[in-house]
Amino acid sequence: MAQFWKPGTEKPRLLEDEDGGVVFLSSSFSSSSSGYGFASIEKQRQRLPVYKYRTAILYLVESHATTIVVGETGSGKTTQIPQFLKEAGWADGGRVIACTQPRRLAVQAVASRVAEEMGVKLGEEVGYTIRFEDVSNSDLTRIKFLTDGVLLREMMDDPLLTKYSVIMVDEAHERSISTDILLGLLKKIQKRRPELRLVISSATIEAKSMSNFFLSSKRRRALEGDELLRPSLEPAILSVEGRGFNVQIHYVEDPVKDYVQAIVSTVLLIHDKEPPGDILVFLTGQDDIDAAIKLLTEEARGNGKTSSGLIILPLYSGLTRAEQDLVFSPTPKGKRKVVISTNIAETSLTLEGIVYVIDSGFSKQRFYNPITDIENLVVAPISKASAKQRAGRAGRIRPGKCYRLYSEEYYLNEMSVQGIPEIQRSNLVSCVIQLKALGIDNILGFDWPASPSPESMIRALEVLYSLGVIDDDAKLTSPVGFQVAEIPQEPMVAKMIISSNELGCLDEIITIASVLSVQSIWFSIRGAQKELDEAKLRFAAAEGDHVTFLNIYKGFLQSGKSSKWCHKNFINYHAMKKVMEIREQLKRIALRLGIVLKSCEADMQLVRKAIAAGFFANACRLEAYSHGGMYKTIRGSQEVYIHPSSVLFRVNPKCVIYHSLVSTDRQYMRNVISIEPSWLTEVAPHFYQQQRHNPNIH
Numbered sequence: 001m002a003q004f005w006k007p008g009t010e011k012p013r014l015l016e017d018e019d020g021g022v023v024f025l026s027s028s029f030s031s032s033s034s035g036y037g038f039a040s041i042e043k044q045r046q047r048l049p050v051y052k053y054r055t056a057i058l059y060l061v062e063s064h065a066t067t068i069v070v071g072e073t074g075s076g077k078t079t080q081i082p083q084f085l086k087e088a089g090w091a092d093g094g095r096v097i098a099c100t101q102p103r104r105l106a107v108q109a110v111a112s113r114v115a116e117e118m119g120v121k122l123g124e125e126v127g128y129t130i131r132f133e134d135v136s137n138s139d140l141t142r143i144k145f146l147t148d149g150v151l152l153r154e155m156m157d158d159p160l161l162t163k164y165s166v167i168m169v170d171e172a173h174e175r176s177i178s179t180d181i182l183l184g185l186l187k188k189i190q191k192r193r194p195e196l197r198l199v200i201s202s203a204t205i206e207a208k209s210m211s212n213f214f215l216s217s218k219r220r221r222a223l224e225g226d227e228l229l230r231p232s233l234e235p236a237i238l239s240v241e242g243r244g245f246n247v248q249i250h251y252v253e254d255p256v257k258d259y260v261q262a263i264v265s266t267v268l269l270i271h272d273k274e275p276p277g278d279i280l281v282f283l284t285g286q287d288d289i290d291a292a293i294k295l296l297t298e299e300a301r302g303n304g305k306t307s308s309g310l311i312i313l314p315l316y317s318g319l320t321r322a323e324q325d326l327v328f329s330p331t332p333k334g335k336r337k338v339v340i341s342t343n344i345a346e347t348s349l350t351l352e353g354i355v356y357v358i359d360s361g362f363s364k365q366r367f368y369n370p371i372t373d374i375e376n377l378v379v380a381p382i383s384k385a386s387a388k389q390r391a392g393r394a395g396r397i398r399p400g401k402c403y404r405l406y407s408e409e410y411y412l413n414e415m416s417v418q419g420i421p422e423i424q425r426s427n428l429v430s431c432v433i434q435l436k437a438l439g440i441d442n443i444l445g446f447d448w449p450a451s452p453s454p455e456s457m458i459r460a461l462e463v464l465y466s467l468g469v470i471d472d473d474a475k476l477t478s479p480v481g482f483q484v485a486e487i488p489q490e491p492m493v494a495k496m497i498i499s500s501n502e503l504g505c506l507d508e509i510i511t512i513a514s515v516l517s518v519q520s521i522w523f524s525i526r527g528a529q530k531e532l533d534e535a536k537l538r539f540a541a542a543e544g545d546h547v548t549f550l551n552i553y554k555g556f557l558q559s560g561k562s563s564k565w566c567h568k569n570f571i572n573y574h575a576m577k578k579v580m581e582i583r584e585q586l587k588r589i590a591l592r593l594g595i596v597l598k599s600c601e602a603d604m605q606l607v608r609k610a611i612a613a614g615f616f617a618n619a620c621r622l623e624a625y626s627h628g629g630m631y632k633t634i635r636g637s638q639e640v641y642i643h644p645s646s647v648l649f650r651v652n653p654k655c656v657i658y659h660s661l662v663s664t665d666r667q668y669m670r671n672v673i674s675i676e677p678s679w680l681t682e683v684a685p686h687f688y689q690q691q692r693h694n695p696n697i698h
């Protein structure tokens with residue numbers, strides 16, 4: 001039986017036994033805890049560590065082209081710096097202050113908070129833009145929060161981002177692909193717009209290397225001669241000392257075997273022994289989160305002592321707005337909220353009631369292998385930077401505690417300091433086309449904060465060439481390349497949309513593209529898998545998942561877009577509403593590009609051909625009927641299987657194309673459609689030409 005040390009005491013004290021098998025040792029976390037209570041918003045602002053640095057920040061921004069601000073999580077960087085800048089006049093004369101975030105959820109949450117602090121209506125003076133959602137006003141908005149991806153898109157219309165006076169790149173340590181592209185491009189823009197100011201901020205960024213990136217020897221030379229006319233090109237580094245509230249960190253003594261079980265035990269332990277306060281749990285993905293919720297619900301029910309008062313909620317990117325709002329809504333008196341989240345809650349979020357954080361030590365990360373040309377999401381250990389961000393979600397409004405499901409020794413000696421930048425572990429097709437569309441032709445020579453591998457670059461160029469998006473000189477083709485770059489979707493989806501023009505099936509293809517843009521249109525109720533499977537069968541199409549989506553969409557329209565109909569058929573009504581919204585936008589963009597809205601009615605061969613024209617690189621051939629059907633990718637000969645959630649699971653057509661891969665014990669294909677092998681050489685002769693004599697295509 002396991003023994004628990006009482007979390008929170010300097011000298012660990014033996015606690016009474018509990019079921020669950022997790023032993024925590026507490027450790028102090030350097031901090032200066034301050035008193036807390038209810039205070040006016042203005043008082044709360046003044047209490048934040050960053051407040052004392054207001055003058056210093058404004059001075060540095062005035063006098064330096066780039067200012068790097070490093071400050072503990074919760075010190076007030078994200079919410080305060082844009083307000084300081086505005087108060088100092090950086091948004092006068094119609095100019096705008098931008099603040100980027102890597103994640104959509106953070107953009108929405110931070111914008112709401114800043115609007116509240118400033119006492120203005122969200123969408124007016126303070127606004128935000130994320131893909132498919134613009135809550136800003138081009139005349140009124142002075143502080144705009146946006147994802148770094150959206151800012152990159154804005155560059156297509158305004159390459160020098162002329163409306164912005166200051167651009168703050170927040171959470172720069174995350175090093176998403178978009179952040180890295182943005183940093184490279186902002187460095188270029190600075191040369192043309194010396195009046196533009198950059199603020200790079202994070203709790204855990206390696207400030208020196210970021211500073212070196214912004215100061216190349218070339219720029220030093222460029223400085224000579226007109227130094228007095230320009231702000232200093234040497235980046236300033238400001239370290240904001242102090243944090244909000246004390247967070248005690250607790251580690252397990254021995255590695256946990258099953259982190260889902262360990263999380264459930266820890267939640268119940270906290271609920272049983274600790275004072276009121278909500279719990280935020282970091283897990284890896286929707287599947288783990290669902291499993292943890294199921295187990296927690298069962299164990300809480302079976303454990304009379306702790307069953308009452310828990311409100312258990314998931315948090316991941318595919319949730320609808322209404323589901324997300326539950327997470328942010330105040331916890332009713334006498335209850336304790338448990339939010340089980342992916343790493344989307346890791347940065348910039350303040351969930352008001354959270355006092356306890358449980359960190360599994362893992363997250364789902366993208367890994368791409370340019371040799372096999374396979375990219376998938378893998379559960380991998382997080383970095384120290386992430387661990388600090390996670391702990392920082394406690395102690396934002398009052399003191400908190402963080403329970404790490406790994407040992408202190410592991411944290412100190414084995415955990416990497418920073419994660420690998422996404423650009424070095426991703427398929428670069430989208431990244432390359434974005435740069436091309438912005439007129440960057442020499443991609444290999446681009447000034448990256450961290451260079452991607454040449455193999456990945458070459459693979460990406462090859463796929464884009466095969467898609468007909470770039471020509472022999474690696475320049476965007478006209479019109480296809482420019483059209484693909486215009487569509488705010490991954491290039492394969494964009495090419496599928498463009499190909500549907502010739503095939504006369506845009507109507508069907510934009511529905512498919514919209515469904516693929518939402519996480520899932522199914523409503524999975526725990527314990528109702530059988531009913532869900534039966535519902536899927538009602539819509540299942542022999543051709544595969546994409547055609548099944550069309551059947552669902554048709555049924556939804558015929559029902560008069562009824563939520564009742566969705567409920568009856570295990571379809572997520574909010575997801576369907578999102579599908580309709582995205583579809584409208586895609587329709588508008590397609591029409592603008594001169595693509596005609598035609599329907600192919602019942603001719604699904606045309607739809608499948610359009611999908612093949614975009615996704616030919618994901619073609620696989622059935623190799624064996626073992627293990628429910630083993631496939632191999634035609635290009636890389638990698639073993640893959642149809643995911644059990646697909647309507648083609650165990651149907652095993654000879655040749656299929658998948659939309660994405662997920663990796664668990666095997667590589668599983670999600671959203672699969674059957675195709676004719678002969679179409680591949682038709683739609684992508686270059687990509688498959690060396691395979692003409694390959695028995696895989698016949």
Ligand SMILES: Nc1ncnc2c1ncn2[C@@H]1O[C@H](COP(=O)(O)OP(=O)(O)OP(=O)(O)O)[C@@H](O)[C@H]1O
Binds near residue numbers: 048075202203
């Ligand atoms: N929605 C909110 N409700 C209540 N308080 C909030 C909210 N958002 C922010 N705060 C308060 O403002 C503080 C600073 O938040 P802010 O996001 O600016 O910090 P940060 O330094 O950017 O941290 P991080 O790097 O973790 O994002 C929080 O610790 C919290 O006290």
